[in-house]
Amino acid sequence: MKNVRVFFEKHGSCKYISHLDTNRVMLRAIGKSRLNIWYTEGFNRHAYITFALPLSLGFASTCESMDFRILDDDEDLSSVPERLNACLPEGIRVYRCIESVHKPADIESAEYDITLEDTSDNISAKELSDKLNAFLELPEILVDKKTKKGMKQVDLKQYILDFRMKDPEKTSFTLTLPAGATLNINPNLLINAFAEYVSAELYADITRTGVYIKGGEDFA
Amino acid sequence: MYPKEIEKLLLKVQKPGRYVGGELGEVIKDKRDVDVRFAFCFPDTYEIGMSHLGIKILYSLFNEKPYIWCERVFAPWIDMEAQMREHDIPLYALESGDPISDFDFIGFTLQYELSYTNVVNMLDLGGIPLLSKDRHGLEHIVVAGGPCACDPEPIADFIDIFFLGDGEEVDLEVIELYRECKREGRSRAEFLRLAANIKGVYVPSLYDISYNEDGTINAITPLDGAPEVIEKRVMMDMDESFYPDNFVVPNIEIVHDRAVEEIFRGCIRGCRFCQAGFLYRPVREKSVECISRQCHALCRNTGYDEVSLSSLSSSDYSQVVPLLKELNSWAKPENVSLSLPSLRVDGFTDDILDEIKTVRKSGLTFAPEAGSQRLRDAINKNVREDELINTCRVAFEGGYTTVKLYFMIGLPTETMDDVADIANLGRKVVDTFYSAENRPKGKSPRVTVSASSFVPKPFTPFQWEPQDSMDTLREKQRHIKESITTKKITFNYHDSDTSFLEAVFARGDRRLGKAVLEAHKRGMRFDGWSDCFSLQNWLEVFEDCGIDPTFYANRRRSFDEILPWDHLDYGIKKSFLKRECERAYNSETSPNCREKCLGCGAAKYGGGVCFEKR
Ligand code: SF4
Numbered sequence: 001m002k003n004v005r006v007f008f009e010k011h012g013s014c015k016y017i018s019h020l021d022t023n024r025v026m027l028r029a030i031g032k033s034r035l036n037i038w039y040t041e042g043f044n045r046h047a048y049i050t051f052a053l054p055l056s057l058g059f060a061s062t063c064e065s066m067d068f069r070i071l072d073d074d075e076d077l078s079s080v081p082e083r084l085n086a087c088l089p090e091g092i093r094v095y096r097c098i099e100s101v102h103k104p105a106d107i108e109s110a111e112y113d114i115t116l117e118d119t120s121d122n123i124s125a126k127e128l129s130d131k132l133n134a135f136l137e138l139p140e141i142l143v144d145k146k147t148k149k150g151m152k153q154v155d156l157k158q159y160i161l162d163f164r165m166k167d168p169e170k171t172s173f174t175l176t177l178p179a180g181a182t183l184n185i186n187p188n189l190l191i192n193a194f195a196e197y198v199s200a201e202l203y204a205d206i207t208r209t210g211v212y213i214k215g216g217e218d219f220a
Numbered sequence: 221m222y223p224k225e226i227e228k229l230l231l232k233v234q235k236p237g238r239y240v241g242g243e244l245g246e247v248i249k250d251k252r253d254v255d256v257r258f259a260f261c262f263p264d265t266y267e268i269g270m271s272h273l274g275i276k277i278l279y280s281l282f283n284e285k286p287y288i289w290c291e292r293v294f295a296p297w298i299d300m301e302a303q304m305r306e307h308d309i310p311l312y313a314l315e316s317g318d319p320i321s322d323f324d325f326i327g328f329t330l331q332y333e334l335s336y337t338n339v340v341n342m343l344d345l346g347g348i349p350l351l352s353k354d355r356h357g358l359e360h361i362v363v364a365g366g367p368c369a370c371d372p373e374p375i376a377d378f379i380d381i382f383f384l385g386d387g388e389e390v391d392l393e394v395i396e397l398y399r400e401c402k403r404e405g406r407s408r409a410e411f412l413r414l415a416a417n418i419k420g421v422y423v424p425s426l427y428d429i430s431y432n433e434d435g436t437i438n439a440i441t442p443l444d445g446a447p448e449v450i451e452k453r454v455m456m457d458m459d460e461s462f463y464p465d466n467f468v469v470p471n472i473e474i475v476h477d478r479a480v481e482e483i484f485r486g487c488i489r490g491c492r493f494c495q496a497g498f499l500y501r502p503v504r505e506k507s508v509e510c511i512s513r514q515c516h517a518l519c520r521n522t523g524y525d526e527v528s529l530s531s532l533s534s535s536d537y538s539q540v541v542p543l544l545k546e547l548n549s550w551a552k553p554e555n556v557s558l559s560l561p562s563l564r565v566d567g568f569t570d571d572i573l574d575e576i577k578t579v580r581k582s583g584l585t586f587a588p589e590a591g592s593q594r595l596r597d598a599i600n601k602n603v604r605e606d607e608l609i610n611t612c613r614v615a616f617e618g619g620y621t622t623v624k625l626y627f628m629i630g631l632p633t634e635t636m637d638d639v640a641d642i643a644n645l646g647r648k649v650v651d652t653f654y655s656a657e658n659r660p661k662g663k664s665p666r667v668t669v670s671a672s673s674f675v676p677k678p679f680t681p682f683q684w685e686p687q688d689s690m691d692t693l694r695e696k697q698r699h700i701k702e703s704i705t706t707k708k709i710t711f712n713y714h715d716s717d718t719s720f721l722e723a724v725f726a727r728g729d730r731r732l733g734k735a736v737l738e739a740h741k742r743g744m745r746f747d748g749w750s751d752c753f754s755l756q757n758w759l760e761v762f763e764d765c766g767i768d769p770t771f772y773a774n775r776r777r778s779f780d781e782i783l784p785w786d787h788l789d790y791g792i793k794k795s796f797l798k799r800e801c802e803r804a805y806n807s808e809t810s811p812n813c814r815e816k817c818l819g820c821g822a823a824k825y826g827g828g829v830c831f832e833k834r
Contacts, residue, residue, distance in 0.1 A: 012221070012240075012242055013221070013222065013237075013240035013241055013242025013243075013471070014242060014471065016230060016236040016237040016239075016240050016471075016472075017237055017471045017472060018237070018472070020473075021237065021471055021472045021473060024473065025471055028469065028522075028523035028524065028525075029523060031523045031525055031555075032520070032521075032522070032523030039555075057231075057236070058230070058231045058236070087244070087523055088244065089242055089243055089244045089471055090242055091242050117228075119228055203227075203228045205227070
């Protein structure tokens with residue numbers, strides 16, 4: 001038995017599949033692909049799959065991963081992406097299958113490509129970019145965050161691990177935030193705080209582009 | 221692909237996955253390669269529409285033809301509708317994202333009367349002129365089929381063509397005719413006139429209806445050479461009939477998310493309240509071999525690990541045990557589970573129980589429909605109490621603890637004693653649990669008693685009957701509630717308000733079109749959903765349109781009245797329905813089609829159960 005990790009992209013219409021539904025789509029794809037994978041025991045047998053870092057509804061991604069166990073040690077992993085893709089909707093594309101290296105608990109951060117837009121078109125993209133830069137210069141960015149113990153006020157500023165404006169003409173930027181089981185910061189927290197700061201309704205096009213372990217190494 | 225503009229709206233609405241398509245199995249074509257674009261509209265939400273078998277069959281059938289591209293359209297939920305209206309986004313089809321105004325055909329399936337306002341609202345959202353008479357040119361042909369087409373008069377003003385009966389052949393014939401007319405540059409009127417001569421096609425604008433002083437119909441007169449009587453279409457050879465080997469597999473959860481295999485059409489029973497039991501006569505079965513092959517292909521192609529065997533009464537399939545054995549021969553090793561809805565009590569043998577028990581243990585569901593034997597005889601629901609109790613005992617001893625019982629109130633000839641017997645039957649099932657020898661130890665039974673309100677429907681022996689008034693129905697609900705004395709029984713009842721509206725439209729005539737249009741103008745839709753339905757609003761609409769809804773719902777018709785659907789022929793003779801109605805008054809049962817032919821008229825189709833050896 002091999003512990004296997006597949007990496008996949010999620011985009012287009014599949015951005016709007018929730019994590020729970022993604023799970024169902026994947027189970028069906030595995031069933032249909034006839035990959036010989038490990039099933040849970042018991043009455044309600046089902047293929048055993050897990051996801052290292054769930055993706056929020058509405059986000060695209062280039063770096064999702066899913067884990068399962070392949071029963072046959074000699075299985076050729078390089079054919080797995082093709083076999084799964086034949087059984088998946090267009091918006092989910094598996095591009096790599098490897099024996100897993102890291103544990104999901106090793107994940108520390110994630111990177112996002114984000115493009116913002118004022119839905120009412122009152123603020124131009126350029127202006128919005130300037131305001132974003134100013135916003136991030138503030139001494140602190142206090143927001144309410146849901147935690148297991150209820151709502152808590154946190155300062156987001158300390159969590160911005162990296163920020164790079166890529167195209168001020170489009171308010172396109174890259175943002176790296178803590179991610180994983182212990183501390184997970186959703187980029188929407190920051191975007192909502194910014195929307196409040198500029199008093200506008202913003203539309204955010206968000207793609208997760210990297211998942212990292214300690215030291216910024218790619219999760220693999 | 222959905223229109224790019226909606227991305228900004230999608231995160232503001234519930235379940236955005238409803239509006240984006242992109243599922244496995246969806247059919248994408250190049251619109252320049254096809255002659256006819258067909259927008260298949262289901263006038264309810266994505267989750268409901270995607271669970272419907274008819275749309276799956278026709279979607280695949282149409283798309284098999286290289287010159288047709290059929291796409292899916294569902295009613296946007298009210299949150300999405302608000303966004304679309306605010307941002308001027310027209311109703312679009314999921315595959316191409318193109319507005320439905322780009323399509324040649326806009327086709328609706330009419331599964332329930334309460335979706336009529338959604339039909340009109342969808343046309344409106346698509347920017348299609350609502351009334352048939354306001355649409356010109358050979359485009360935007362609005363067609364509709366499904367069970368409600370058997371009395372489509374309340375929405376006749378909005379629809380150009382109704383399809384009666386099975387759609388597999390007639391739909392294609394009409395599409396083919398359209399293609400020809402387009403090539404030859406014919407007018408819309410010419411096309412409709414030609415279509416009216418195809419068997420199974422009803423073009424309502426070619427019929428004039430006149431009324432008597434008392435509001436009943438005086439005459440139904442065909443115009444322009446349209447046929448006097450429109451006969452339904454039937455697929456007689458079910459093995460040869462088209463069945464899809466793949467479904468569009470949704471990415472989000474829907475109501476029935478599984479493979480579905482139709483095992484036969486029609487029903488032998490003739491329960492007198494049940495419209496489906498008459499509309500789809502005669503019974504036509506698929507062979508075991510055909511069912512097994514089609515199911516297997518579906519599971520392989522979709523990846524589903526559950527198949528539901530669909531029919532009006534699964535255990536009436538003549539080879540049910542061989543079928544289950546054959547299916548289990550591959551289903552078990554492939555981890556595919558079978559579900560067999562619509563089982564009848566008297567067909568529920570140990571054999572069947574064994575075959576399905578091995579796969580899934582869910583609750584048991586029975587539909588005795590009436591509480592007393594007398595009333596069950598009157599409605600010809602041949603379920604005997606001892607059989608039901610026996611089956612429950614077998615099931616309890618086999619480990620089941622929950623039983624659901626479905627009943628109707630307001631049935632013709634019903635008395636308060638009959639109503640009280642609903643509660644009594646529930647109690648007897650509870651008692652059966654405690655008297656069962658090998659019942660699950662340490663558990664208690666859960667019996668759910670549900671009562672819906674009877675709605676008289678066209679083409680049934682009760683088509684002349686009045687519906688109980690809402691007050692009477694409420695009183696009957698109360699009576700059941702008061703008659704239930706044990707906590708082991710849960711009582712559910714459906715709102716009688718929606719049943720009333722359903723009864724108005726089920727046997728309505730063309731004059732109701734005005735009310736549907738007015739209701740639409742007042743923003744009414746999703747009448748089948750309690751979040752949206754308001755009887756008060758409807759009563760105001762009727763009042764303002766000068767329509768008395770009780771004329772349709774609560775009036776007893778005489779046997780010789782001209783009914784709004786008298787020009788539509790579903791193979792069932794009126795004289796037969798009359799005879800059955802009279803037997804009901806005498807609480808007399810009738811044998812089913814396998815026991816004895818009652819000469820209902822459906823034998824004229826030349827096949828099915830009518831020609832089985834008895
Ligand atoms: S003709 Fe006879 S056998 Fe055929 S459907 Fe009617 S009653 Fe049944």
